[in-house]
Amino acid sequence: MHEPLGVLDTVESVANRRVSAVEVTGECLRRIEAHDRTLSCFRETYPDRVVDAARRIDRLIASGEDPGPLAGVACAIKDNIVTDFGRTTCGSRFLADFRSPFSATAVRRLTAAGALIIGKTNCDEFAMGSSTEHCAFGCTRNPWDLDRVPGGSSGGSAAAVAAGLCPAALGSETGGSIRQPAALCGTVGVKPSYGRVSRFGLVAFGSSLDQIGPFAGCVRSTALLLRVIAGADARDSTSTPLEVPDYLAAIDEPIPDLRIGVPRQYLSDENHPAVNEAVRRAIEVFTGLGAEVLEIDLPLTAYGIATYYIIATAEASSNLARFDGVRYGRRASLAEGEGLYDLYARSRSEGFGAEVKRRIMLGTYVLSAGYYDAYYNRALKVRRLIKQELDAAFARCHALIGPTAPTPAFAIGEKADPLSMYLCDLYTINANIAGICGISIPAGFAQVDGRTLPVGLQIQCKAFDEATMFRVARMFEKSTDYHTKRPEMGKGG
């Protein structure tokens, strides 16, 4: 069997009829069949549906019609993004049988561009987690080491792409849930600027932080995917009317007089040595390409987690109030004499897992009478300070680089204490707080307990400057070969 094809190779090969969309899709289904029992990336797959869609693409091509920029690309969808076929569970018992009557805008745009929706991927329940362990239906495994987590919350999407089960996937981010699993699985993941991609059809967690973004095996593939899913949407009033640039047009042109900022706080001694080593090597790569590297001071980095876990849980406690056992999802049976309050409380308590309850509790607490000013309102002020600090940094440099996560993939069960799990998001969270864009790309490997684990490099740019972010990422990718390395099971066979 061949090496799995990436997004761009698939588009090119299918368009030139070297291989049919039905064949490439069949190969993805075969790989899922062979490996997903071990990995648990997928909640469910749509073999009949996806092969039908592939046939349509092959017919369009045969009749000389334009099948779209993603024709023949099998794409997995994180299970908190709704599709009008199959189930959308959000990794929750509350929605174990939920079937959405409509599809998310991002999914509709993928389909219109010729992409083939192959299945729904595992995630932490309602995207709350950094390991995919908080999924009610079991944890996804990291394809580099099955005893380790893939990261999260979009762990199923990241692991599926890293293992070559499909060339592309969508995930979502509230505080690093695309970039961190991309880093831990050794693939590319993009968190677009807040407002770049419509959130219509993304089940809401923290509405002022959430964004949908793509995973793929290389920078150019994610750029193509983002171009397709981005843009204004009448169904999401926070989606920006700004034009979506053709990210691929100039992606191979280096940025002239590139200035790279390295935040001092990102190279902490508490990071795994291989993580800091990867960042130092990246600095050398950019210096070798003629970039000027500046040391940047971001003292508010350390306040990101505290700020985030107030704002995100406050928003989550409000958003998840919709799960009431009345309109959709789980409904508990009541004992004699119980009323509406009991219906809400019983349905929610039976349907939600421990992490979701914990965050609803925290969010409710920080919004409750007497604490609102000390926590929520104060966090919103710190949020502005964090944004101002990042704005000032971007006035001095085109991009900030640093680690995506402080360590490579950790062992399943290792971070049982919730706070220790939250601290994994230290370097990704401020991008969500400020609404800027970021990408994680493969940048090295760590040897841990005799296993080789991937390490990610994060590149962040100011809001709506994804074009620069992709070009900077591409400069690094062209000078290195980390993105070509795959875990054993991601190779052919």
Added chain:
Amino acid sequence: MTLDLDEIRHVARLARLRLSDQELELYRTQLSSILDHIAKIGELNVDGVEPMAHPSDLTNRLDDDVVEEALPRDVLLALAPEVEDSFLSVPKVLDGAES
């Protein structure tokens, strides 16, 4: 910061969660430790800083006032766990209210 059990019970009630004694105790300990970390934002001077609820600088975007197709009622009702005729069904709320 140490939360007491009564506070946790109050928050659980506000959040419409029915928690076992074991869960109440677990969240009491865990939330206390998370709040200790969160207290960190108290170190910063935020005098005169405008709260930022949202990263977007878009203001209210108005759509044209035109009638569009919406999802049909039967499709939405089909999602509900219990319906009566064309209504969502809930336990009796009057007399006793949301006790």
